[in-house]
Amino acid sequence: QDGSATAVPSDGVEYLVSTSVGGQSLNLDFDTGSADLWVFSSELPSSDLSGHSYYTSSDSSTFQSLSGYTWDISYADGSGASGNVGTDTVVIGGTTVEGQAVELAEKVSSTFVSDAADGLVGLAFSSINTVSPTPQSTFFENAQSSLDSPLFAAYLPNNADGAYDFGYTDDSKYSGDITYTDVDSSNGFWEYPSTSYKVGSTTHSQSGYTGISDTGTTLILMGDSAVTAYYDQVSGSSYDSSQGGYVFDCSADLPTLSISIGGNYATIPASLLNFGTASGSSCFGSLQSVGSGTQNIYGDVFFNAFYGVFDASGPSFGFATV
């Protein structure tokens, strides 16, 4: 069944969605850049559990263990988690999946201990699910047959409650038309060509680049040539290794950044490109380097400006102005 779940901004870093797993409520980070649904569990060291809600399989009458199944995930930011696997009933908004693979954490990296999330819901493609010996389907893949349309949408307005809609698009959350592009899911991501960008009104090509829509990443991460081209237009900006990225005076006049999604540009307003105070009068840029490779990562700052539609038929990705 179709449904919508509220996404609450947490520490300006992520949006959390209250989710029922075997009747137990957890605040989970929805991540369209990965495909594992994993939860803090009673199997973790108790010192890792402080400040977290966690799942206790023995308290769920509908839990079934998947004997001998394990999972182990490593994220681009160096964080990671691992453990064992079972199935249980997962309810998000008005959408229920019975028999959803739930990955119970036995170990989590320190970043997760100090982070507000009680786990993640991976919404990328199950080809990159880490469960061994058999990769498991995502909540969305399992829910698809019960939805009016095989799609979900992310509405993540800046510093305000948002939502994930399952099975329908909600035209009260965006204006104008939704512009769609074909998705190449061969790497397991919601990925599309992203071969040019604009800094203000100046167009630059980045041939061979792709982009992925990743609600689990906070910022906009692009190749070094694009990042350099952007901050060359911000007087006084510099890369500050102690802050871990490009900073500028908080009073700086920022250009807009337009990214190409398939054949269409999405223009991020200048206000969203100032992520906020780094230290003193210097502010941290919302655009930072993705490092090596030709895959840009369009995270929550993108979704602050655009309603994002993840459509399994195609598959395709669509965006519309928030």
Ligand SMILES: O=C([C@@H]1CCCNC1)N1CCCCC1
């Ligand atoms: O690990 C990640 C991100 C980390 C933040 C949360 N989303 C997944 N990757 C991004 C996409 C390319 C592969 C690595």
